[in-house]
Amino acid sequence: MSKGTIKKVAGPLVIAEGMRDANMFDVVRVSNQRLIGEIIEIHGDKASIQVYEETSGLGPGEPVESTGVPMSVDLGPGLISSIFDGIQRPLDDIMKLSGTSLKRGVEVPSIKRDVKWHFTPTAKIGDEVTSGDIIGTVQETEIVLHKIMVPNGISGKLTSITEGDYTVTETVATVKAADGSEHPLSLMQKWPVRVGRPYKQKLSPDMPLVTGQRVIDTLFPIAKGGVAAVPGPFGSGKTVVQHQLAKWAEADIVVYIGCGERGNEMTDVLNEFPELKDPKTGHSLMERTVLIANTSDMPVAAREASIYTGITIAEYFRDMGYSVALMADSTSRWAEALREMSGRLEEMPGEEGYPAYLGSRLAQFYERAGRVITTGKEGREGALSVIGAVSPPGGDISEPVSQATLRIVKVFWSLDSSLAYKRHFPAVNWLTSYSLYVDTMEKWFNEHVEGDWMDLRSKLMRLLQDESELEEIVKLVGMDALSAPDRLKLEAARSIREDFLHQDAFHETDTYTPLQKQHLMMQLVLDFYNASVKALSKGISVDALVKLPVREQIGRFKYIPEDRMKSEYDNILHTLSSEIDELAQQKEDF
Structure with a gap:
């Protein structure tokens, strides 16, 4: 020493x-x-x-x-529903010792050493085990079954394993290695935070992480095991987007890192998460969540460690075979901590004072995401998806952190303050955002939802891009200069924006939209557009088509519960057809 x-x-x-x-x-x-x-x-x-x-x-x-x-973290039962600081010190335990102010030099174990957990063996004496094999389980919360794995670097024959109630440090099993040495196994293991946990194989990102947020799932989907960046200026809704993803994304475990954020934002998270009901189980969302709170007034160096602490805990649950979603809010504050430490080390500064290794450090963090086959004989499939918020000063994404992040991630959800000021949420700009996973996931969407999913998505994107070009013409010469088909395109694009992309996070039905309903909503908007194009060719005026009463039904379809969506869809199609036939009849009579 x-x-x-x-x-x-x-x-x-x-x-x-x-x-x-x-x-x-x-x-x-x-x-x-x-x-x-x-x-x-x-x-x-x-x-x-x-x-x-x-x-x-x-x-x-x-x-x-x-x-x-x-620097290592303790991995074992007791992680779920805990609140840690950036170096995995439990904030609730520290508060009991030192009050509401964080005092220096407090030494508290990360996972409580006096709590007993009921261990149920799944392996038996005489079994050959290797690193990553599951030897037993602990029911950590009502939702999460904690799987006890053989630590990395240990393999051999199980010489003892006993069911019972144990603390995390007590021996539950013993492994005898080939060289005759004996290794006691407890419910807890340690892992260095700056080293990625091993796996057998990384899988192709060809399955979506379904979030129920239409602008994400339909236009800019993220893969299971994928990485996404959410840059946006103050007030554009980064935190709400991350809360929605934490609540609704198809993930078994959520790890939420508040890295250098304002204290009141973390307070909101701490107050809201226990009250949020997990839609899949009806229990509190905290029963499958780990929170890491490192607010802006906490020591800056711990901010640099917090995202490594968070992703190591997330990898641990991924190794059990779970799908894990990690939210980092925000990596800009983490980069500021890097810049401060680099300045004090008197290193040569790079762009805007950030260290020259900013890009490689960001890559080391994001590259730990992925859908993998884990170590161990049975080779479970686990996924770790990472969504990082970026807070560029003044919303300028040409600054170094945003640009370095965009070079690494494959999904970019560009939050736009002008959309937020218009009360359009989620304020994801459909012209500047992108997802590079779309092509690899085309087969999955066409097989698991509908065969024309990608075709409908392309048509929606085309109409939104046409609207952007036509808006420029309207600004120059006015709406009257547009032809009837172009005016119809603008109306269809408005319907996409207001009826499809706008989503109310606080409405009990609209907050989450299953993929089948998203498909019907796309279909409805395009059904109206296609029927109107045909009607235009028969001489019906664009003004009459725009004022059709059925458009209100199309707009309100997003509030229809899932069990009624198919019958309501058929009803709207019937109404659309009869209203256009009526216009055609009036045209002939006239």
């Missing part, structure tokens, strides 16, 4: 000498207050340490002690 002394303190950066035996990324205890830190640079016997707690009052000559192990 390496011991040294403080030479210099610069905010969260402490430089210690006499640390020649320490290693990069070792966890250290700084001063007699035992503040927790991590070595991020070594020159000779001098180590640069980022301290995850307030360093005011520290001075040269105080002791620094290396623990000899990298």
Whole structure:
């Protein structure tokens, strides 16, 4: 164990000498207050340490002690429904010890050591086991069955395994390796946060992560195991989009990282999540959620660690065979922490003062997502999807964090403040957003929903793009200059925007739209447009078509419950047909 002394303190950066035996990324205890830190640079016997707690009052000559192990998280029963800070300290336990203000040097185990969990073995004595194999289960919450896995690097024959109630540190089984050594297994294992957990094989991203949000599922879908960025200026609805995804996305486990966000936003999350009902089970959403809260007033260095802590916990649940959705809100604040530490290390700054390695650090984070076959004999399939919010200053996505993120992610949901000011939510701009997963998922949509899904999607996008071009002409010469077919295109595009893309997160039916209903909604808008184009060719005026009473029924279709959607769809089609026939009859009579 390496011991040294403080030479210099610069905010969260402490430089210690006499640390020649320490290693990069070792966890250290700084001063007699035992503040927790991590070595991020070594020159000779001098180590640069980022301290995850307030360093005011520290001075040269105080002791620094290396623990000899990298920053790691505890993985085991007790993670779900917990609230941690950026380095996995449980905030509720710290509050009981030190009150509402976070005090320095508090040492609290990440997972409660005194709680007993009922362990049910699924393996038996004499079984050959290897890393990743499930040896038993613990019912952690009513929703989540926690699967106890053999830690990485251990394989051999089970010599003991017993059902019963255990704390996370007590031995539940023993494995005898080929060399004769015995390894006791407990309900908990540790993992270094900066190292991705291993897997056998990464699968192609050809299945969607269904979210029930129409603009996402239909126009810009994200794959299971995919990565998405949600950049947007203040007030454009990034947090609401992430809350909707946390609640409705087809994920078994949600990991929500509040990285450098305002304290009141995290308070909203902490208040709302326990009250939100999980639509699949009817229980509280917190029963399948892990929260990591590292608000903007907490030490800046812990913000840098928080996204690694979060993604390591998410990988652990992925290895059990679950589909996990990770929300990082926001990676811009994380990049600001990188910039601050880089400045204190006196590194050569890159663009806008961010370190030159900003892009590679972002890639290391996002590349840990994926749909994989896990380690272990049975090879379970698990998925980790990552949705990162980006908060560019002034909404300018040409800044370095947004641009570095866009080079890595395959889905870009561009939030537009002008849409938000018009009360159009989700405020995803359909002209600047994109999803590069669309082609790989075409087969899935056509097989599992309807064979013409991608065809309808293309027609919707075409009408929205035509509307953008026609709007320019209208601004220059007015609506009267447009031909009747072009005016009809504008009306169809307005229907797509208002009836299909606009979605009310607080309406009990409209908040979530299943894929079959999304398909019928697309079909309705295009049915109206196609029928109107035919009617125009028969000499019916565009004004009469625009004023058809059936359009209100089309607009209100999104509020129709799922069990009535098919009959209502048939009813609207019948009404549309009869109203256009009536217009044609009036034309002939006239």
